[in-house]
Amino acid sequence: MKVGIIGTGYVGLVTGTCFAEMGNEVVCVDVDEDKVEGLRNGKLPIFEPGLEVYLHRNLREDRLSFTTSLADAVSACDLLFLALPTPPGADGSADLSFVLGVTKDIADLLTSDPASSYKVVVNKSTVPVGTAERVARVLVAEGLKAGEDFDVVSNPEFLREGVAVDDFMKPERVIVGTSSERAAKLMRRLYEPFVRQGNPILVMDERSSEMTKYAANAFLATKITFMNEIANVCELVGANVDEIRRGIGLDSRIGNKFLYAGIGFGGSCFPKDVQALERTASEHSYDFQILQAVLDVNDKQRSKLAEQVIAHFGGSLSGKTVAVWGLAFKPNTDDVREAPAHIIIRRLLEGGAVVRAFDPEAIETTRRVLGDTITYCTDDYSALEGADVLVICTEWHEFRRPDFKRIRGLLRQPLIFDGRNLYAEETMREYGFEYYSIGRPPVRPSETAKTEVTTHNGMS
């Protein structure tokens, strides 16, 4: 099939590359000329495991092309996917200017070409309920006929950055929102190779499809936030949130995924989608109280670790150096949008600290946001040189089993604040660290071994 992808960011690039991998002819469009030029030469603008191999193969086999010309995609393709940004507007609602602007451009191209054929315009961006109808209205306003010249489909994306290629190639479900049988048939044909093991393609009306995406993200954000609140209470009552997670996760009604307490959710989706759903509800005079609470709790949770560090040093970090491990909003990505690490770093800087940071992939993306306000280090251990404390913000694999003896030797004092609960208490005690994590009993200096560390074993 001939597929156009408009917007070649995290979602568009994965979508286009994976459709090409399945044998489709794909044209990806972006306004960013440097990005398009790089992609033509096989250079990925993002870090996403597994994507590079597919990109190179499909470029080589001429199934995947990149252009800045929307006209190229519109004339060549039957399905046009909009994978455009939908950032929060001033009032928190999703800004649809990219989606509606490109739709208008598509309408102009179709009306000016007498030979143009039937197109399916697919919303892959996360968009508020009613957007499919708004997109259709833009096309109709230019004189195009629904069902004859075009149909509009909602096809929300559920991929997770870091495992996006696997998620796209083997989706747990595909949601298709359309009232057009013709468009549904084309969408089924496109997605059937991705669900050969029997996962469902659910066809529903446009509004329910759009709402499904927001409901999924709002539920997941709520689940994380609930565990963070449990963790906060655990700290007050002396319980251990790891035990609670195991204890409730075995209940099949709850499930054992997404129950890890930490420093709050970030990324380009959860914060903006929770906000947008709350706005949609309030536009319909409904007070979606849980969502406001989720956002408030998450805000507090994201600065909590920094506040604890500042309090530990008596209210000021002046003259202190803080080592930060992890800048990306989660592991296996270079994405730092709404990253808790950035919020923590800003607060540490306000508190007077000098910050030395390391992340395996997110140094460059962080540099674009934080500039030279912090020192970027080339590896995890160099970040520790002369630091008074280590703060862990992202659970990259390589941080899970470090050389604790080396860490002790590099830090001015054996002190760790761990926002991702990476280490076992016994290990911290054994290596003589003072250790604070989320929702678990702290390991305080009086309990830590004062003697020389003798072993590398016994890590969590």
Ligand SMILES: NC(=O)c1ccc[n+]([C@@H]2O[C@H](COP(=O)([O-])OP(=O)(O)OC[C@H]3O[C@@H](n4cnc5c(N)ncnc54)[C@H](O)[C@@H]3O)[C@@H](O)[C@H]2O)c1
């Ligand atoms: N990132 C995720 O994990 C994820 C997951 C599911 C859904 N989504 C949703 O998918 C949508 C896209 O998200 P993203 O993370 O890929 O965004 P992104 O910012 O990474 O990518 C958007 C791309 O669109 C391009 N663009 C902007 N205006 C354009 C135009 N007029 N014509 C062509 N290209 C244009 C930008 O240059 C950019 O490359 C959003 O609605 C988001 O909420 C994202």
